Amino acid sequence: MGVAIAVDNLNAWYGKTHTLKGITLEIAANSATALIGPSGCGKSTFVRCLNRLHETAPHARVEGTIRIGDEDIYDDASPVEVRRRVGMVFQRPNPFPTMSIYENVAAGLRLGGVAKRAELDEVVERSLRQAALWEEVKDHLRTKSGASLSGGQQQRLCIARALAVDPEVLLMDEPASALDPVSTGKIEDLIFELKDDYTIVIVTHSMQQAARVAEDTGFFLSGELVEFDKTDRIFTNPRDKRTEDYITGRFG
Numbered sequence: 001m002g003v004a005i006a007v008d009n010l011n012a013w014y015g016k017t018h019t020l021k022g023i024t025l026e027i028a029a030n031s032a033t034a035l036i037g038p039s040g041c042g043k044s045t046f047v048r049c050l051n052r053l054h055e056t057a058p059h060a061r062v063e064g065t066i067r068i069g070d071e072d073i074y075d076d077a078s079p080v081e082v083r084r085r086v087g088m089v090f091q092r093p094n095p096f097p098t099m100s101i102y103e104n105v106a107a108g109l110r111l112g113g114v115a116k117r118a119e120l121d122e123v124v125e126r127s128l129r130q131a132a133l134w135e136e137v138k139d140h141l142r143t144k145s146g147a148s149l150s151g152g153q154q155q156r157l158c159i160a161r162a163l164a165v166d167p168e169v170l171l172m173d174e175p176a177s178a179l180d181p182v183s184t185g186k187i188e189d190l191i192f193e194l195k196d197d198y199t200i201v202i203v204t205h206s207m208q209q210a211a212r213v214a215e216d217t218g219f220f221l222s223g224e225l226v227e228f229d230k231t232d233r234i235f236t237n238p239r240d241k242r243t244e245d246y247i248t249g250r251f252g
């Protein structure tokens with residue numbers, strides 16, 4: 001399996017606070033990679049560096065390199081282009097509340113200049129099918145708003161919206177932590193399906209979830225990547241005592 005994202009000596013700051021310290025890792029293409037670690041250790045900051053969202057925070061700064069495919073995303077590409085290639089789904093589902101289901105999914109395409117009805121229809125259907133939401137919403141695409149859906153459906157709508165612009169990478173920052181167990185299961189099933197076609201990076205507080213969905217797992221602590229390895233290895237035979245303490249619940 002190839003490398004989708006190569007991160008080399010990544011450092012990130014909020015003002016004077018050094019939040020990510022010398023992160024180096026390679027994220028495999030067409031697989032799911034989980035990031036775990038106690039609250040405040042820098043997981044969200046890390047994924048926000050992968051689509052250049054970190055730099056939108058006040059006084060935020062990044063050093064180091066991130067290559068996606070052949071491109072250094074901080075040198076060779078604009079933030080807008082990076083965010084098209086690297087989609088993101090957040091902890092709280094955030095559909096555009098007043099827009100219809102259809103318009104939520106079509107929004108990114110319209111911004112990119114796609115105006116043909118047939119093309120929009122096709123991508124909206126494909127994206128909703130990929131997000132396992134089509135059957136539930138196909139009869140109300142234009143009449144129901146994003147906000148009228150349940151939390152779990154809203155999150156799958158956000159996934160469809162992210163997929164509509166044809167990204168290579170999907171970042172998911174605790175995508176199921178606001179959802180009930182049934183909706184969580186649907187999101188996990190979806191991650192399983194989607195990793196055939198996309199590279200997925202998922203931040204999670206649930207070690208069970210990491211173990212269920214991810215091939216590789218990274219353990220962050222105080223802004224450092226303590227350990228990065230096959231998920232099995234991290235959970236059964238970690239190399240670092242701090243990883244072992246965390247996964248066995250001795251802290252965090």
Ligand SMILES: Nc1ncnc2c1ncn2[C@@H]1O[C@H](COP(=O)(O)OP(=O)(O)OP(=O)(O)O)[C@@H](O)[C@H]1O
Binds near residue numbers: 042
């Ligand atoms: N916009 C911001 N401005 C200043 N400091 C921030 C900002 N966002 C996060 N931080 C700080 O950066 C550090 C890392 O936060 P981050 O959200 O990346 O951690 P996390 O591991 O994702 O935490 P959690 O699991 O609680 O979401 C924390 O100390 C946090 O307070």
